[in-house]
């Protein structure tokens with residue numbers, strides 16, 4: 001054996017021994033904590049090889065693997081991926097106690113998460129620190145101003161609902177994929193919330209944006225093994241054609257830039273109060289104000305671009321997916337659909353549009369929307385990171401642990417829900433038929449990073465569902481039976497591919 005060869009063997013062995021020793025030293029530190037229960041871990045890789053095996057070899061979605069672990073080891077389940085500590089939460093009450101009651105410790109995103117690395121310092125969803133805080137405060141304030149209980153935003157949504165119903169009427173009861181009309185409607189609501197303006201239904205520019213937004217969502221897996229190891233992240237990027245992904249994102253930013261420019265031009269030309277009453281207007285005023293006063297803020301042209309992009313993505317795909325599930329559940333469970341229509345017709349008839357504040361008169365509809373959100377769980381999971389050591393009962397959750405809020409597992413936990421795979425709006429009703437909340441339900445998360453668009457999303461689902469039920473009977477085409485348990489895990493949990501028919505209800 002040559003000297004060089006011996007040198008290589010010794011270096012490799014030395015490196016391996018060093019790695020094992022580092023892992024053992026770290027393990028010693030870990031054992032000082034009283035960690036939550038979890039599956040057996042390999043000394044060096046922890047549970048990473050199991051995750052890699054199940055997601056890459058057997059093709060099982062990572063979120064399903066996480067759910068299986070948490071169903072086996074309890075509502076707070078401890079894992080380790082190489083050196084990264086991970087805790088999976090599959091009980092909404094535990095999530096509330098950590099994210100709301102100890103919100104200061106649980107309000108950041110994991111800095112090493114693939115998307116946090118890519119989007120560091122940009123927008124809201126994967127951003128942290130002062131720029132996240134400033135923008136989060138801004139949109140929370142704006143959603144309060146234009147959101148829940150605000151008649152003007154409801155009128156704007158209703159306008160889109162009416163247009164959506166006209167488009168459905170054009171299908172003449174024919175079989176079609178309902179996706180494009182839903183996407184056009186929901187992105188229109190987002191754009192009208194941001195800018196006060198609207199796209200026309202067949203605006204080619206809007207359809208370019210929709211096509212772009214739908215292109216790369218599968219590539220952005222949030223829970224796959226690539227999130228834990230830099231080398232795997234690089235492999236993931238190459239696998240999904242990094243250059244193509246970059247082109248998609250650059251194109252998207254170019255489209256949003258054009259939208260913002262169009263808005264500014266329109267505002268200059270018209271200066272109507274309708275256009276001024278918008279989030280975009282308030283942002284530009286804030287940006288101008290801080291420039292004039294020489295204040296150091298994070299409000300800038302480039303942040304505005306990322307904010308618009310985040311609102312389109314976080315508010316679009318989630319609501320589109322939820323409403324796709326609403327329509328599919330109406331078609332799949334005709335007796336539920338019939339009861340809903342009866343409730344709406346009795347209270348409001350065929351032509352009047354109730355406002356969201358009148359939902360107490362429609363308890364079965366409210367229960368139906370909650371059950372659809374539980375059953376479908378359109379945002380199946382989201383990450384947090386601990387910034388300090390934390391505790392849950394007698395368990396420790398050390399600083400810098402990644403916390404997976406597993407919303408799908410929360411909604412599908414047999415320990416928390418009876419007949420978990422059955423679609424039963426009644427579980428959200430009291431004995432006297434009034435709506436009742438369920439503390440195991442947490443579709444919009446909790447704490448400082450709770451979904452800021454919750455009231456907008458709820459209002460949209462309410463108005464769109466009523467509109468459809470007043471005018472159409474939703475059915476699956478004859479002979480098409482869809483397995484509603486065969487959704488697809490990704491950033492959202494999408495329904496299986498399906499077609500629908502909207503049969504007009506006689507006047």
Ligand code: HEM
Nearest residue numbers: 124125314315318319322379382443444445449451453457
């Ligand atoms: C049915 C529809 C929706 C669902 C189920 C949903 C659910 C969620 C969930 C679970 C989170 C993660 C919170 C966490 O980190 O724990 C989130 C975050 C977020 N959502 Fe929603 N959402 C919906 C609609 C919307 C809408 C309509 C908007 C705005 C137009 C929106 C904007 C956001 C933003 C900006 C964040 C990031 C918040 C932050 O990181 O501080 N969402 N949403």
